[in-house]
Amino acid sequence: MRNAIEFSNVSFSYGDLLVLDSIDLEVAQNEFLGVVGPNAGGKSTLLKIVLGLLQPSRGRVRVLGTTPVKARKRLGYVSQYPTFPRDFPINVKQTVLMGRLGVTKSFGGYTGVDSDSAEQAMIETEILHLASRRLNTLSGGQLQRVLVARALVCQPELLLLDEPTSNIDARIESEIFDLLKQLNQRMTIVIVSHDIGFISGYVDRVACLNRTLVCHETKAIDGKTVQDLYGSDVHMVTHHHG
């Protein structure tokens, strides 16, 4: 089976600062990969290279069998911080519909097909009842679901999420992960997180990134791994999901 993402010997620098050093990574189709690591360890940079927003200074990147820019329309992306002003006059459905750009017709408004796809994505993320709510009236968890719906509405083959749960409480966080687990049945998912203990209950494999990258099967993660990654003795909570 073809890989969803292939990095071979990829490096990236911001000026003189080497952020990614000779990364090799293969993400299989329908895999659920968690990327963890300290702040400024290169996690967001890695995602931006997959999205084609940044060009690696060295190495080769393939996404869905082609270049990142060509693969773009088949990707769904949920950013770390909302990259828009919260007071923008827009409701939930209009926001979700934006995910149809690039697929829908060029001129005029959205079509009936767009509207149906948006409703489908809102049903799946359980926000249909919020459709006509203005964005700045939503809670953090609701907003995050809107952003996931916007990423889903064009039926992506690969879903990328950058710390999607960093601003919401733990109960909502696990709801979002349950949703992602369900979506993983039909698409590849790569999620960036700082919370290794939490995501290891959901993902198939964890990639530990701190300039260089080491992958672990979820089962193999222990205190030693975490200590190597973060460079100090981090307390790790072991838990099991039934």
Add this chain to the structure above:
Amino acid sequence: MEFIHALAQHGFLQNAVVAGMLASAACGMVGTYVVVKRIGFLAGGIAHAVLGGMGAALFFGFSPMLGALITAVVAALILGLVKLHAREQEDILIGALWAAGMAAGILFIAQTPGYQVGLMTYLFGNVLLVSTRQLWIMLSLNVVLIATIVLFYKQFTAISFDEEFARLRGLPVTALYLTLLCLTAVSVVLMIQVVGLILVIALLTLPAAISQQFTHTMRSMMSLAVILGMAFCFLGLGISYSVDIPSGATIILVTTLVYLVVTVVRRS
């Protein structure tokens, strides 16, 4: 009211009202994008730089409106590229273009014999002098502007809302942004006829800013901004005619007053 009677009798007043309505339609639609994308200062820079083109047009003997249009579009493209490539110096460069445009305009006008009287008209507008021919030009510009917005409403809204996401969906973000700035330039030229280039910025942003406080979508924000702009122009014209004071300044003061009242009442 006295103004309504006068309106029925005088062609110049009818022209003034039509010009106000045309300018309001443009500034309600474009102003909505200017407000949500927070490029009010940039629009102000375009408006003021236009004096350079109007002065040059007078000096070389062609239509000031054409001079204004060309300068506005060139200024919009320059400032757009500045914003894209030299973000750190954006406010300084906008300020520089703003002042340099006006300075060039003043020099041209000073060197043109017998035209100094026109200066006040450019700076503060005189809608009572709008000719029927100018109305036709305004109408044509309006049609181009509204058609462009209707055709690319989704795309303009997407780049105003979330530029990074729009780029990831494959939209030509830079081209759309520059187009939006050109539309801003066109609407600035339309409004110069009514309120003059110094006062343009208030008529461009305030109706949209009032509208934003009551609406939940871009479409409704635009519609309400257009209606408010038209109401302010009509009211301002009526007051200025009745009391015999300059029309452009009256329209702007009416607009600003309503904005202040609405904002204070909504906040408290």
